[in-house]
Amino acid sequence: MSETPDGVFVGSDHDHGNCVSTALDSAAAVCQRRGVRLTPLRRQVLELVWQSHQPIGAYAVLDALQANRRDDAPDGRTSAVAPPTVYRALEFLLGQRLIHRIESLNAYIGCVHPGARHAALFLICNGCGSAAELESATLLTAIDNAAADAGFAIERVAVEVAGQCPDCQGAVDVA
Amino acid sequence: MSETPDGVFVGSDHDHGNCVSTALDSAAAVCQRRGVRLTPLRRQVLELVWQSHQPIGAYAVLDALQANRRDDAPDGRTSAVAPPTVYRALEFLLGQRLIHRIESLNAYIGCVHPGARHAALFLICNGCGSAAELESATLLTAIDNAAADAGFAIERVAVEVAGQCPDCQGAVDVA
DNA sequence: GGCATAATGCAATATTATAACATAACATAA
DNA sequence: TTATGTTATGTTATAATATTGCATTATGCC
Structure with missing residues (x-):
């Protein structure tokens, strides 16, 4: 059933990298228009949320963020990312309507109508x-x-x- | 605006005790019909949920349960009620459709159509x-x-x- | 640079929920 | 009646989710 590219559920066949970068681009546009800052951290959290392409929990984002930083650090040494870092970024993204929160899962997912009140x-x-x-x-x-x-x-x-x-x-x- | 007794929000003017006992009675009937046991604990949790008449969190139920037990004990000495006690009772009540869970609040509320799938x-x-x-x-x-x-x-x-x-x-x- | 504001870092803790195992209550049949 | 299986509850510990409060750093503006 992965041959239903026009279904509402994305299959394993769609162009993932492209859909993530599109989301990031339009998020940047929305933020610029509004005069709010899509900082590197916020952008990275948004990217992680989109990459999962499924509802993702705050602590999963946190772990991914930490992994990213380890990769970036020359010697692999980094201080731990703390929950508020992630929650604040998520809150910002929610406020700008770039992601949704799925209440029944305590999880977050990229919004397909970025920035729009809906x-x-x-x-x-x-x-x-x-x-x-x-x-x-x-x-x-x-x-x-x-x-x-x-x-x-x-x-x-x-x-x-x-x-x-x-x-x-x-x-x-x-x- | 508390003079709108036919609004969907219950005012402070409705017969609270009566609505709680009605709920307990119909819950008992539902359970009997289904051959499941509305034990004293489950009944008490259901009563506490109804009494609040607002969405109530699991730990608030737990505290209330504890307070009840202190009142019942002759000398006020009781062991602490543990979370699983409450969560299990809530789970039972959810399963029998006697309460709802409000996901966005992590809270529970009595169901106005007890037992019905809806x-x-x-x-x-x-x-x-x-x-x-x-x-x-x-x-x-x-x-x-x-x-x-x-x-x-x-x-x-x-x-x-x-x-x-x-x-x-x-x-x-x-x- | 100096200042105000916004963003992030950081430590501690609060809140919500579950896992795992022990005990008690209940139902039923030998 | 007790033996036995089943369901319910007790108990301890811990997991998962989220927030508070304060320190520090980055950014924008004069």
Whole structure:
């Protein structure tokens, strides 16, 4: 089923390096337009989030960051990266709408509509751990209406649907 | 604005004791029907979750449980309640669909349709911390359709909308 | 350079959740 | 009735996630 390049789940066949660099470029553009700084650290965190191309936890980002630094250091000696370093970068990226947080996984994923204010629907596969970001006008209208009926002022929306992606539905789990 | 008894947010004016005991009764009925055991511990945890009538964290339940036990003990001496005790009870209640978990808060709340398999929409007030459980057929249809289009098999749905409830929208936050 | 602001480093700790194993309660049949 | 399997709870330790507070460094601007 990796021959469905137009499915909402990215297959193993897509041009990964390209999609990451595209994301970084548009993030840079968004930040420049807004007059906020996509510092090397923030850029690196964004890159790591995109590279995983799946929801990735803050501590996984932290580990990757640390590994990067070891590689960069001439002698391999580096001080440990501390959690706030990562959380602050993630917070910045969330604020600029460059990534999303998946609440039900305590994890983060690159946003496919970088910088835009929007409410996304996530399909999260319990099998392979991948996630797809969708937009549904009907869905958002339904949420808006429900909130309006209740006199509720919306600030943030999370729609997270867990289940099995097409590729994982056939798979039998080996005992 | 506490004179809107038919709003989706419960006011301070509703019959709290009654709504808790109703919830406990129907939980007992559900469990009996299913042949599962609503043990004293599980019942007590369910009661604590309902009593708060807001999303309540596992450790708050734990503290309340501990307080209860101190009250019950003749001499006030009791051993500490440990996290697994609470998490296991919560897990049971989730499994029987007697409570919901609010992912974005890491918290739990009584289910208003006890025992029924359903996908709920939560309006969560950032001002007062209360939450309202809604159903929206349109919303669920939209989610079903989006999933179907993607060939995705749904297992669990979380729709969490954060914002300001009617009562909190007027309120100015004091600096 | 000197200053203000923003960003990062760093240490400690808070909060949420689970693993692993021991014991107790309950159900049922020999 | 106790033997036995099963379910539930207790207990200890630890894992995973996240934040607070303060020190230091980088950046932009005059």
